[in-house]
Ligand code: X8Z
């Protein structure tokens with residue numbers, strides 16, 4: 081599967097480790113090869129993107145067939161060019177632009193197929209079946225079928241632990257039929273990865289970051305080690321609040337948290353249970369609230385999904401970005417259409433790698449989806465910013481960058497921005513700082529271990545360390561080790577709980593989101609420093625700041641033309657992933673949590 085076949089959510093990047101016979105190849109031939117590969121891939125990628133768009137927004141046997149066929153052709157071509165590019169490894173005198181293109185050609189795949197005839201078609205068919213099974217799954221509750229977006233809505237608001245558990249178990253019961261296909265996918269992708277010179281597909285994925293794969297894995301572990309104590313404090317505090325709310329029979333004061341109680345199907349972001357986690361009035365915080373409820377405000381002010389997207393666009397145009405083209409509004413899918421099956425998981429597309437930008441979402445009017453709008457539009461504005469680069473550089477500096485752009489924008493959804501939007505009349509005072517930070521931490525800090533473990537599981541699966549018999553046990557071992565959570569009850573022998581997550585069923589790499597949760601705070605801190613902000617970091621909004629917007633745009637315009645540290649440096653002056661920005665942002669909350677947790681036995 082090529083990076084260009086799918087939305088930005090499936091964009092892929094990386095490095096390579098293919099050795100090739102360099103004899104007889106010249107630098108001039110290298111340039112010709114790279115340019116012709118680039119032209120051909122651009123041509124077929126637009127075809128594949130249009131097929132994928134139609135399939136994603138109207139799932140039928142026929143659209144699955146068409147999209148899988150285009151996908152297989154794209155994979156075949158990408159594998160051919162990856163091998164072709166490897167022939168120039170070691171050739172001297174190649175100009176830097178061509179060298180970068182050859183480097184990118186050798187790692188531009190997420191799921192490579194082997195050159196065995198039919199392998200790419202088989203892999204594409206299996207991938208399509210998995211994605212369709214996930215996207216069309218329904219759960220029957222009280223005789224009524226529920227799609228995932230409806231179940232997620234229930235988890236956001238339902239507070240009866242028995243009902244919550246039924247929703248969670250119902251959704252996870254849709255995954256076991258996907259396990260056999262998932263095994264095939266792992267086998268086929270590994271065959272392809274080995275042919276390209278990688279030990280397995282996990283090694284391919286880890287090699288995308290302009291550094292040796294082992295060094296990358298070690299870097300993510302080191303970043304986690306830096307933030308893990310803060311996560312542990314948050315976990316401890318939230319566990320206590322859940323215990324107060326539900327009692328010992330549902331959530332004990334010690335040990336792991338029940339995974340279904342956190343307001344999100346995968347316990348990956350916990351902001352939806354802010355009502356349960358909010359500081360108690362007895363803790364001396366007065367109103368103990370951040371002063372407003374964004375979901376309630378959006379509803380009250382009559383926001384509909386279209387207005388959510390226009391408001392998100394308004395953030396970017398306030399920084400000086402040009403408005404989205406008319407075709408964006410004509411062609412995007414903003415809400416779940418009636419009468420047909422679609423892939424609801426939000427994604428952002430650049431159909432022609434130029435101006436034909438679209439989002440595909442099933443939006444609802446709530447705070448989380450307002451954030452998702454900013455997230456998706458970040459992909460689109462990035463795509464348009466780098467559209468003037470040569471085709472092979474039209475991608476994020478790395479996949480974590482692509483995911484961080486819109487999240488960085490959403491960090492600016494501060495009281496002052498909400499006031500400028502007319503959503504609140506007055507900004508809450510400093511006694512709202514802890515509640516505001518807590519609301520953010522429930523999403524951003526809670527996410528970190530999940531962001532890391534999804535691919536830890538896949539790395540183990542691809543390497544063979546975890547076999548199909550232990551898929552589910554290995555998943556829960558990581559979930560408990562990193563997140564400190566457990567399922568609400570025993571899991572059945574055929575359970576395939578990782579398959580109940582979109583990115584596993586849809587083979588979208590996940591470490592990108594872990595990286596994005598680090599980068600977005602680096603972008604934000606740098607932006608606020610450049611804006612001369614002197615207040616608490618979390619209150620800063622660069623809304624309307626065209627000077628910062630222009631600097632940010634300069635980083636986006638680089639696309640993937642240079643190794644990512646250079647892009648990072650262009651905007652932040654920093655050259656490496658650095659967890660000190662997220663730590664600085666949340667420092668007051670961390671100190672507060674330590675006080676709240678006094679006398680508790682934290683950890684699990
Ligand atoms: O998949 C997404 C985006 C599309 S790239 C909606 N996210 C991850 C997820 O939902 O699991 C954003 C946050 C993490």
Ligand code: ZN
Pocket residue numbers: 088089455456459482483
């Ligand atoms: Zn995304």
